[in-house]
Amino acid sequence: MGNKWKEIWNRRKPVTGRLDGDWQEIFLELKRLNGYDIVEGGIPLASFLKFHKELKDLLHLTKGASLYDVGCGAGANLYLLARDGITVGGTDYAAPLVSIARRVLPKALELTCDEADAFDTTLKYDAVLSNSVFSYFPSEDFAERVLTRMLEKTTGAIGLIDLHDADKEEDFLAYRRATIPDYDERYKGLGKLFYRRSFFEGFARTHNLSIDFPAIEMEGYWNTPFVFNVFMYRK
Template identity: 65%
Template sequence: MENKWKEIWNRRKPAAGGLTGDWEHVYLELKRLNGYDVMGGGVPLDSFLDFHAGLKRLLHLAPGKSVYEVGCGAGANMYLMQREGLTVGGSDYAEGLVATARAVVPAAREMGAMEAAEIPTDEKYDAVYSCGVFSYFPDEDYTTRVLTRMLEKSTHAVGITELHDAALYDDYIAFRRASIPNYDERYEGLSRQFLRRDFFEDFARAHDLSIDFPNLAMANYWNTPFIFHVFMYRK
């Protein structure tokens, strides 16, 4: 999946002193590296932590469980989950971000730089999830390949958050054009994928999974009005 986004993510480096100090500071720096610093005053720690708690609940995670993240970026989610007693693993296509994730999550069961559609499936986890990554996929065929890998790697739950809603495409573009000067020129060649909910319903039906589209809002995040989340479970 070669595109300009990959170049952008590989240029992201930790700020000086960003990975030292208390865990809250490190966690927020990892979130910044994962792209949560692009508009407005940023997302406060409490909003991240509330969203994180909801994510764990929907993935049915508790200490001692295992969880794998597709598109882990700099490892912010894994960093927090490992602190909470979970066995973690992850991957991302940006080698620079994976290097940071390795540094902050040295005990990860798996960690690699690779395309989402190429994650290995021999090692299994209770849950497999992806946060804010599917919008960078090129099309539905690639997305189906990733979902299939995620399901093969999971023994119970699959979760995907921050999916851009195809029904809200016009609203999203209007908001971005109003918020960012010369939006079309600045984001030329940096496309996003907008997905339909029934795309996931079809996948769940084909694989005999239960499915949920939960209300999992991240407070103070500019993207929240334009996205949805989906969680699927083996019956």
């Protein structure tokens, strides 16, 4: 991943006390640390919980199952899954965020600090997830290496959330320029990788996987018009 993005994620820190409150406060703070900054008028808790339920259904997760999260950040998704009796593990390249994940997920099977294409695949999970991470990758070659490791890591489903849509790139840039002063200067060197669905269809074909592109609605999430989701399953 790009070094400038890595520098940014390594600077994320918790707000004092937010990791010691009730589970809702902890979860929202973990989401903030993962880039979903919780502000008035932003994504409400109910939207996150609805997304969580849909995600479990799409990944075929029930109590006693297991999930590995590539780019887990501070562990927000894993935190809710663990509360539901799911065994969890994950990896992220931002050491401070991994430390927070270890704090809130003491029973995780593994929480490592690695690049997304370098995590160990020895332990297997029922499903693997990557949420809002693939758009930070440097190239499709890197993304394919990550996908290959994800497939090796799971005996079941692969879920990819918030993939920036190549067909919506100009719309995305226009929106960002309209809402952020000096967007091009402020985000110089902090680009996104935009994907076509055919890239994932090709990977699924090569590995004999079924594939779906389900919409998951999240009220209050500004990025929704510019992204898509991919789920792949062993046949």
